[in-house]
Amino acid sequence: MQRGMLHTIGSHVARWVVVIVFAVLLAFPFYWMLITTFKKTADLYTLENNPFIFNLPPTLEHLRLLFGQTAYLRWVANTALVGVIVVTITLILALPAAYALTRLTGRWGQPIGIGIFLTYLVPPTLLFIPLSRVVALLNLQDTIWSVVVVYPSFTVPFSVWLLMGFFKSIPRELEDAAMVDGLSRLGAFIKLVVPISLSGILTVVIFTFTLVTQEFVYALTFISPESQQMLGVGVPTFLVRGDVYYWGSLMAACLIASVPIAILYNLFLDRFIAGFTVGAVK
Amino acid sequence: MAVVExxxxxxxxxxxxxxxxxDVNLQTREGEFLVFLGPSGSGKTTLLRMIAGLEQPTRGEILIGGSVVNHLTPRERRIAMVFQSYALYPHLSVYKNIAFPLKAQGVKKELHRQKVEWAAELLGIERLLDRKPRQLSGGERQRVALARAIVREPTVFLLDEPLSNLDAKLRASAREELELFHKRIGTTTIYVTHDQVEAMAMGDRVMVLHQGYVRQIGTPTEVYDHPSDTFVATFLGSPPMNLLENGEAIVGFRPEHLQPVELVPQAATTFRLRVKNKEYLGAEWILYGIVSGGKFDGRELISRLGSAASHQTDQTYDFGVGEQDLHFFDRQTEKRTGAKVLAWR
Structure with missing residues (x-):
């Protein structure tokens, strides 16, 4: 009895320790960005100061620099626009491709799927050279449209592979049933497979969007003008001048860009994890 | 209603x-309950899926209601199918599951509620309409699957092992429910199973399949009492029919016909059996005996006895089989032949 209670308390404590350690670890970058955003540069650079608190009163000067003297809002808008377009293109290509590979190509589907995924592993640092020719040929250099063309080259393979996993988990009999019930294969795909794999599709959307926001090599090599920059390149390029780091503004830029994505992730967390097909089969 | 050919x-x-x-040739009868029976891999599900239009035949024709439907998609065949897994749509409520075929086939929206309620009432699941499939028990899921199948009033019902995933107790009641359901709606039904008890209990006729070939098609009595070959003879009945090679023939007799010799006054032949093992099944005993002496020395025979039997293991008893209970098969083709006079000693 005594030992049992001790054991319960012990496991409670252990659980909380793990939770707290991870929470602190994961929240710390956000805290650091937040505090640095509002810290005076003098406060930041004085090594005797406690770095975790405000030693001098907070300031808005970094935000003023970010919004007043760089095209930060324009970069956010560019990135969001490219993100939405690339997500759309990715879904249009990857959904039917993944479905066809899982259901219609028989035993070749899986190897081809893996083959497609392998192209995702070719590093952009190699690919940007031939792709720059493509971009030049299409006359898209120095516009956001260059990356709109290039990004699907890695988002589509990854998404196809991801979606194949989701489609495979849908029992085949469900589609058979839908076709007997009066849908064509395309109808069954749109009205049955897509709604059932909603969690997979959402995962693809968020993954694709994240890949677009964090991509660096293509955005750096294909686009130069400040007004056409993507967030990932604009921020380090224009807020690091020579060896001068505008830490406050850098952190502000990162914080503003990452919070919406973090919220989005948390909002759909259940959907990612949800065993969505539970109850479909006995 | 229609005939499938x-x-x-x-x-x-x-x-x-x-x-x-x-080379399967079959013709259902109007409103009949036809069972495809066979071990796994016998082709029964493939045959059903071809009739449904989910699988393209390599050769041959399928006719529903007198016209060839080979080129028609599943939806154009006006059939309904219940799958082994029930295949309920997990993201839709029971109501929407049942209404799904109506929606898919463009039935006017005003009629949906009325039809769904009719089907739900027929199967006694009115109170489940707002639930999701995952909140239902196995039996309830089966009823929802049936309701979804019946709602569009199909010409033919196809059922693919719908009871195989239910537990034994539920299976018996679900079986009875299916029988009553068929009587009530009277639609031609094809039912696939590997369970001979289901086949015998439910089928108006049973079609026995083995390795893709039709071995026999007939009423449960016909396939049990007059099996067309040794496969059907041993596949139906549990424990299976005893088979003995005797000259040019294979002779078979069912365990329930191998009885203590005093119960078989007109025995065609008798065997002296040493009881190797016995199983008590409540209503009956299953005896596993080894023939001792004579032409069939060492062969194992199975006998099914009433619960009053008191045979002891390792003891020897005399058993006999009546002339009318013998089945004869050709030794080469294993097909049923007429009665033969054989030497038993």
Missing amino acids: TRALTKVFKEGEVGAVN
Whole structure:
């Protein structure tokens, strides 16, 4: 009895320790960005100061620099626009491709799927050279449209592979049933497979969007003008001048860009994890 | 309602290999409950899927209601199918599951509620309409699947092992429910199973399949009492029929016909059996005996006895079989033949 209670308390404590350690670890970058955003540069650079608190009163000067003297809002808008377009293109290509590979190509589907995924592993640092020719040929250099063309080259393979996993988990009999019930294969795909794999599709959307926001090599090599920059390149390029780091503004830029994505992730967390097909089969 | 017919229907999955379904000719009767019975891999599900239009036949024709439907998609065949897994749509409520075929086939929206309620009432699931499939028990899921199948008033019902995933107790009641359901709606039904008890209990006729070939088609009495070959003879009945090679013939007799000799006054032949093992099944005993002496020395025979039997293991008893209970098969073809006079000693 005594030992049992001790054991319960012990496991409670252990659980909380793990939770707290991870929470602190994961929240710390956000805290650091937040505090640095509002810290005076003098406060930041004085090594005797406690770095975790405000030693001098907070300031808005970094935000003023970010919004007043760089095209930060324009970069956010560019990135969001490219993100939405690339997500759309990715879904249009990857959904039917993944479905066809899982259901219609028989035993070749899986190897081809893996083959497609392998192209995702070719590093952009190699690919940007031939792709720059493509971009030049299409006359898209120095516009956001260059990356709109290039990004699907890695988002589509990854998404196809991801979606194949989701489609495979849908029992085949469900589609058979839908076709007997009066849908064509395309109808069954749109009205049955897509709604059932909603969690997979959402995962693809968020993954694709994240890949677009964090991509660096293509955005750096294909686009130069400040007004056409993507967030990932604009921020380090224009807020690091020579060896001068505008830490406050850098952190502000990162914080503003990452919070919406973090919220989005948390909002759909259940959907990612949800065993969505539970109850479909006995 | 309609009649389903197949003509020389064949399905070969991989060229050069043995077909999954070979030259199947069958014709259902109006409103009949036809059972496809066979072990796994016998081609019964493939045959059903071809009738449904989910699988393209390699050769042969399928007719529903008198016209060839080979080129028609599943939805154009006006059939309904209940799957082994029930295949309920997990993201839709029971109501929407049942209404799904109506919606898919463009039935006017005003009629949906009325039809769904009719089907739900028929199966006694009115109170489940707002639930999701995952909140239902196995039996309830089966009823929802049936309601979804019946709602569009199909010409033919196809059922693919719908009871195989239920537990034993539920299976018996679900079976009875299916029988009553068929009586009430009277639609031609094809039912696939590997369970001979289901087949015998439910089928108006039973079609026995083995390795893609039809071995026999007939009423449960016909296939049990007059099996067309040794496969059917041993596949139906549990424990299976005893078979003994005797000259040019194979002779078979069911365990329930191998009885203590005093109960078989007109025995065609008798065996002296040493009881190797016995199983008590409540209502009956199953005796496993080894023939001792004579032409069949050492062969194992199975006898099924009433619960009052008191045979002891390792003791020897005399058993006999009546003339009328013997089945004769050709030794080469294993097909049923007429009665023969044979030497038993």
